Structures are given as C-alpha cells and as structure tokens.
Amino acid sequence: MxxxxxxxxxxxxxxxxISRVINNTxxxxxxxxxxxxxxxxxxxxxPNDIARQMLKQKSNIVAFVQPNNTHFFFSELLYExxxxxxxxxxxxxxxxxSEELEKEIEFINMLQLNRVDALILLTNNExxxxxxxxxxxxxxxxxxxxxxxxASDNYSGGIMAADELYKNGCRxxxxxxxxxxxxxxNIQTEVSKRRIGFVxxxxxxxxxxxxxxxxxxxxxxxxxxxxxxxxKDNPQTDGIFAISDAVALAVIxxxxxxxxxxxxxVKVIGFDGGRSFLNLGKRISSIGQSPKLIGKAxxxxxxxxxxxxxxxxxxxPVYFSKGETV
Amino acid sequence: MxxxxxxxxxxxxxxxxISRVINNTxxxxxxxxxxxxxxxxxxxxxPNDIARQMLKQKSNIVAFVQPNNTHFFFSELLYExxxxxxxxxxxxxxxxxSEELEKEIEFINMLQLNRVDALILLTNNExxxxxxxxxxxxxxxxxxxxxxxxASDNYSGGIMAADELYKNGCRxxxxxxxxxxxxxxNIQTEVSKRRIGFVxxxxxxxxxxxxxxxxxxxxxxxxxxxxxxxxKDNPQTDGIFAISDAVALAVIxxxxxxxxxxxxxVKVIGFDGGRSFLNLGKRISSIGQSPKLIGKAxxxxxxxxxxxxxxxxxxxPVYFSKGETV
DNA sequence: TTGTAGGCGTTATCAA
DNA sequence: TTGATAACGCCTACAA
Numbered sequence: 001m002x003x004x005x006x007x008x009x010x011x012x013x014x015x016x017x018i019s020r021v022i023n024n025t026x027x028x029x030x031x032x033x034x035x036x037x038x039x040x041x042x043x044x045x046x047p048n049d050i051a052r053q054m055l056k057q058k059s060n061i062v063a064f065v066q067p068n069n070t071h072f073f074f075s076e077l078l079y080e081x082x083x084x085x086x087x088x089x090x091x092x093x094x095x096x097x098s099e100e101l102e103k104e105i106e107f108i109n110m111l112q113l114n115r116v117d118a119l120i121l122l123t124n125n126e127x128x129x130x131x132x133x134x135x136x137x138x139x140x141x142x143x144x145x146x147x148x149x150x151a152s153d154n155y156s157g158g159i160m161a162a163d164e165l166y167k168n169g170c171r172x173x174x175x176x177x178x179x180x181x182x183x184x185x186n187i188q189t190e191v192s193k194r195r196i197g198f199v200x201x202x203x204x205x206x207x208x209x210x211x212x213x214x215x216x217x218x219x220x221x222x223x224x225x226x227x228x229x230x231x232k233d234n235p236q237t238d239g240i241f242a243i244s245d246a247v248a249l250a251v252i253x254x255x256x257x258x259x260x261x262x263x264x265x266v267k268v269i270g271f272d273g274g275r276s277f278l279n280l281g282k283r284i285s286s287i288g289q290s291p292k293l294i295g296k297a298x299x300x301x302x303x304x305x306x307x308x309x310x311x312x313x314x315x316x317p318v319y320f321s322k323g324e325t326v
Numbered sequence: 327m328x329x330x331x332x333x334x335x336x337x338x339x340x341x342x343x344i345s346r347v348i349n350n351t352x353x354x355x356x357x358x359x360x361x362x363x364x365x366x367x368x369x370x371x372x373p374n375d376i377a378r379q380m381l382k383q384k385s386n387i388v389a390f391v392q393p394n395n396t397h398f399f400f401s402e403l404l405y406e407x408x409x410x411x412x413x414x415x416x417x418x419x420x421x422x423x424s425e426e427l428e429k430e431i432e433f434i435n436m437l438q439l440n441r442v443d444a445l446i447l448l449t450n451n452e453x454x455x456x457x458x459x460x461x462x463x464x465x466x467x468x469x470x471x472x473x474x475x476x477a478s479d480n481y482s483g484g485i486m487a488a489d490e491l492y493k494n495g496c497r498x499x500x501x502x503x504x505x506x507x508x509x510x511x512n513i514q515t516e517v518s519k520r521r522i523g524f525v526x527x528x529x530x531x532x533x534x535x536x537x538x539x540x541x542x543x544x545x546x547x548x549x550x551x552x553x554x555x556x557x558k559d560n561p562q563t564d565g566i567f568a569i570s571d572a573v574a575l576a577v578i579x580x581x582x583x584x585x586x587x588x589x590x591x592v593k594v595i596g597f598d599g600g601r602s603f604l605n606l607g608k609r610i611s612s613i614g615q616s617p618k619l620i621g622k623a624x625x626x627x628x629x630x631x632x633x634x635x636x637x638x639x640x641x642x643p644v645y646f647s648k649g650e651t652v
Numbered sequence: 653t654t655g656t657a658g659g660c661g662t663t664a665t666c667a668a
Numbered sequence: 669t670t671g672a673t674a675a676c677g678c679c680t681a682c683a684a
Binding site: 327342345382 | 661662663664
C-alpha cells in the first residue's frame with residue numbers, strides 16, 4: 001500500500017503538504033501543488049479511509065436493520081435510502097435480524113463499537129431497554145422512548161380501507177392481521193393503527209359487524225388453513241382489509257379456492273401499494289405507502305442524528321391504489 | 327467514549343493488561359483478570375472497532391455491488407450471503423449501481439480506500455480494465471480475467487428449457503432476452519449461455535425454427551409493445567423461453583391479452599425459479615437457480631480472497647421448476 | 653508556504 | 669505476570 005509518507009518522500013516535501021493537496025485545505029504554493037498532484041497520480045496514491053475514520057472516529061456507515069431483506073417493501077425502502085445516502089458519502093450495511101432478538105442486539109451494539117455511525121431500525125421485538133435515548137437510531141413504524149421515528153399514516157390507511165370497502169357496498173367487514181399489532185399484545189407498533197383506524201371507521205359507518213382476526217407473529221404469510229377456517233366461519237363477510245399485500249394475497253387465493261369470487265362476492269384490500277407483485281393475475285387493491293417519501297425522511301433523520309441535530313418524528317401520507325380486487 | 331486507557335487508569339494497571347483481558351491472550355494473573363473484567367463491565371467498556379481496523383488494516387466489510395436491490399433474485403442472494411458472512415463477523419454493504427459505470431467504478435475503488443476488504447460484483451458493464459487481476463473480487467455470472475467467478479450452469483438451463491418445451495409438443499421455438507447477452511454484443515456474460523444452450527438444443531432436436539429476439543439492455547422489463555409486435559410477427563410460435571421470470575411474465579400477459587392461451591396455445595418457460603411471484607395467477611414454469619448454493623459459493627470465495635488463498639471458478643447446477651405455463 | 657510532532661485507540665513486542 | 673512503547677495512516681495545530 002502506498003501511504004502519505006511514501007508520497008512525501010518521493011516529492012521531497014513533508015506529509016502535511018501532501019495532506020493539504022489531497023484535501024485542498026490550507027495554502028500550498030501552486031507550483032508545489034501541481035508537482036505533488038502529479039506524483040500522487042503517478043503513484044496511484046489514495047488516502048486510507050480507515051485512518052481517516054480513526055481520526056474522526058466516524059465510519060460513515062449506517063446499518064439498516066430489518067427482519068428480512070427479501071420482503072419487497074423493505075427492498076424498496078433500502079433502495080431509496082442507499083441512493084440518497086450515496087450522495088452524502090454514507091454507506092449502508094444490510095443487517096437481517098430474522099426477527100431474532102439477539103441479532104438485533106448485536107446490530108445495535110455496533111454503535112458502541114463505532115462500527116457504524118447510526119442505525120435504521122425495523123423491528124417487532126420488545127427492545128425498548130436496548131435502545132437508550134440519545135442513541136443515533138431512526139426507527140421505522142415503531143415508537144421507542146427517546147428515539148426519533150418515521151412512519152406512514154397507518155391510521156388514515158385503515159380509515160381509507162374502510163371507506164373504500166363501504167363505498168363499494170360492503171357491510172360485513174373483516175380485518176386480518178398479525179398479533180404484533182394485536183389488541184392484547186404488549187408490543188404496540190404503529191402498524192396496529194391500520195386495524196384501529198379501520199375498526200373506528202367501520203363503527204362510524206355503522207356497518208353490520210366488524211371482525212378482527214389476528215394470527216401469531218412470525219407467520220409473515222398467514223397459513224392457508226387458518227384463512228380457510230376464517231372464511232368458513234364467516235360466510236356473510238363481503239369486505240376484507242388485510243394488514244399487508246402478502247396477507248391479502250393468501251386471503252384472495254383461499255377465497256377463490258373456496259368458491260368465493262373476488263371482488264364480486266368479497267372485496268379485498270391489502271396494504272403496501274400492490275407493487276410487490278410481478279403478477280400474472282388480477283392486480284390487488286391496496287393502501288399504498290411511498291418508499292421514496294419514507295426513504296427521504298429516514299435519510300434526513302439519519303444525517304441529522306449523525307450531526308447531533310434534533311430530529312422530529314415524521315408521519316407520512318398514504319394513498320389508495322385501485323387494483324382489481326375491490 | 328470510554329477507552330482502554332480509562333479502564334487501565336481506573337484499574338491501576340497498564341493498557342496492555344486490559345488488552346490481554348479483553349482478547350483473552352497472553353497471560354494474566356487470574357485475580358487481576360477478574361478484577362479488570364469487573365471494571366470493564368462497570369464502565370461498559372467496549373474496544374473501538376475502528377482502532378482495531380487501523381491496526382489490521384482490515385474493515386471486515388464486503389461490498390455487494392448490484393444493479394438494483396429490489397430485483398428479487400438479488401435480494402435472495404444477498405440474504406443468503408449476509409446470513410453466512412454474519413457467522414464470519416463480516417458485514418455486507420449494499421451498493422446499487424443502477425447499471426451506472428461510474429458508480430461501479432466508485433464502488434470498486436472502495437477496495438483501494440480500504441473501505442471494504444472485498445467486493446461481490448454483479449454487473450453488465452464493460453469494466454474489465456477496472457478489475458485488475460488479484461483484486462479481492464468475486465464476480466457473479468460474468469467472467470473477468472484474473473477474477474474468480476461463480477455462476478449457475480446457464481448453458482444447461484437453456485438445454486433444459488428446450489427439452490421441456492419439446493417434450494410438451496412445441497416445435498416453433500422462440501427465445502427472448504436482452505442485448506447484453508446478444509450475439510452481436512461485445513459484452514459476453516455467462517447469462518448469454520441460456521440462449522446458446524437453448525438454440526443448440528433446439529437445433530439438435532430439429533424443431534421447425536428457432537427465433538431469438540433481443541432488446542436493448544437496461545429494459546429489465548421488456549416493453550409490452552415490443553412483445554406484442556413479436557407475437558404478432560410470429561403467430562406460429564408455440565414455445566417461448568424467456569431470459570428471466572420477469573420477462574416471461576411480460577410475455578405471458580401480452581400473449582393472453584392477444585388471445586393466445588398459455589399453456590394451451592403457447593408454452594412459456596422463464597428463468598430464476600418462479601419464486602419472485604407473490605402471485606394471484608398461474609405459477610410460472612422456470613429454470614431455477616439456487617440462492618443458497620450460490621450464496622455459499624460466493625461466501626467461500628470471499629473468505630478465501632480475504633485470506634489470500636487461491637479461489638477456483640464455480641459453476642452451480644440449475645433445475646426445472648414446473649409451474650402452470652408449460 | 654512549509655515541516656515537525658502529537659494524537660486518534662488499539663495490539664504486539666520487548667524488557668523488566 | 670506485567671508495563672512502556674512503537675507502530676497503523678492520517679490530519680492539524682504550531683513553529684519556522
């Protein structure tokens with residue numbers, strides 16, 4: 001490896017001069033500058049980033065901690081964030097937790113180790129006591145004391161879903177989602193507001209009934225058997241709001257397998273925007289959230305955290321994306 | 327930040343002793359060890375990783391350079407690799423090139439900067455002169471002089487596709503893929519072997535004709551208009567092999583929109599394994615490649631590179647995944 | 653305009 | 669069994 005010393009020796013100047021040239025700081029005699037630059041180019045010298053990190057005690061790396069990078073929405077979000085942070089010369093480290101608490105803790109610990117400057121955290125686990133106020137963390141879709149967070153307006157999304165179904169004639173509503181957002185769970189993510197908004201609005205609309213089904217966490221894709229049973233138990237249901245597009249998909253498939261037509265007999269709305277489908281069938285109707293907006297908000301929050309500036313929580317708008325299942 | 331010096335001072339010993347305790351190296355009197363450990367715990371001391379990197383001149387980070395992390399197969403691959411490298415205490419940095427040459431060059435330059443120890447490279451650009459032999463790079467699906475590479479057995483995949491279509495009665499074959507793999511392109515990726523294997527086999531099978539259509543690179547999803555034209559121009563076609571599942575999807579949709587039934591009138595096979603579809607329609611038939619196998623091969627190659635060991639090129643088997651489009 | 657030297661937080665070598 | 673010290677490569681006062 002060629003170091004700043006090597007260049008200095010060859011150029012017959014002190015290392016400070018080399019430093020001044022590569023960083024374009026201080027004052028250097030133009031002639032010297034040119035000569036040094038030429039030698040730098042000849043030798044192919046590039047300053048060692050680790051040494052710079054050492055000095056600043058900053059890695060210029062941010063960890064993106066998520067359950068699984070193959071979930072399409074996370075991929076979209078990661079894509080936007082990486083693109084934005086590239087402009088800030090901040091790199092993104094992917095960290096898949098597989099929902100495992102221990103892995104999450106290890107990833108968070110990278111902050112103490114100075115391995116990363118900040119953390120973008122997507123988790124469903126109960127780790128409030130691991131994320132101490134003041135840590136350079138941005139949480140998505142989940143509130144922790146003292147940690148800035150970014151989320152979609154899930155509550156409005158729930159309302160929107162109820163309105164759309166109602167507008168299209170549904171009167172027997174059903175919500176289906178996972179237990180992390182359950183009424184009885186002690187974990188309360190922002191995502192639970194999808195259900196709450198939906199139920200609140202259904203009540204206002206005075207629909208005949210509103211059922212909520214919740215399944216154990218970890219089952220990202222609800223099991224077909226469970227769905228089948230729900231359908232069987234509730235033959236009168238004509239409008240379903242699913243907590244995600246993936247769940248909506250499972251529900252629609254099972255409905256059709258059991259002789260119900262979508263949207264004729266039952267209308268279904270998912271959540272995320274219906275983009276996750278390289279799809280040969282009908283397009284799913286969905287409450288959409290924008291990776292671009294969210295990515296921008298997270299990027300801004302991360303940069304502010306790194307610069308020790310105050311960060312405010314941010315809630316971003318959602319929209320209805322009409323497909324063919326309503 | 328609490329440093330090794332702070333601990334040493336508090337413990338009334340030299341920093342070397344603290345170092346020995348945290349690394350469990352050298353010899354330390356048991357009593358001292360216990361006492362020091364207690365102080366470490368009390369102070370919440372954790373060794374600064376940047377300082378360690380400084381000393382070893384190693385970051386324990388690998389860059390995963392890809393066109394776009396929302397492509398499902400890349401996501402799957404990244405997932406496997408991250409999981410494996412986690413066990414080696416090596417982190418993965420996501421780098422989206424968006425197929426831009428300049429970004430790829432910048433990412434490759436992170437090796438010189440010591441920002442990453444190695445690079446996993448997925449590219450369609452002509453950058454042979456940027457990846458010099460000996461650089462700690464592992465290339466996927468693309469050969470570069472002096473750079474170890476990993477790929478699926480694309481040629482066999484092409485043969486498999488031809489065989490499956492033939493077996494199911496197709497006699498008028500068509501291949502559709504992008505130009506990076508084109509006969510006339512000067513860029514030759516391993517992926518082009520899908521077409522070559524397909525065409526070779528079709529000739530052996532003496533089918534009536536084999537057409538190959540190729541569209542400009544960058545169009546990951548071929549445009550519907552182009553597909554429509556191809557279909558219109560070739561009404562006799564009864565078997566199509568698409569270079570990817572995404573392209574197969576576009577083709578099938580357009581076929582059905584134009585009154586052709588799949589698989590009754592035309593059979594279609596894609597490439598990647600048909601897993602990328604959270605799908606409401608028929609499952610796509612596809613030549614599959616295994617992210618697990620490929621991930622393992624890449625991880626091994628990366629670790630060997632970091633340890634300056636010789637790495638051999640690796641070709642991994644593909645398989646036929648039957649869906650409902652053949 | 654330039655060079656010298658100190659320091660960032662470790663680990664490793666060498667004496668004691 | 670220990671501690672002082674010299675790296676690792678860079679930036680930045682401070683002095684010249």
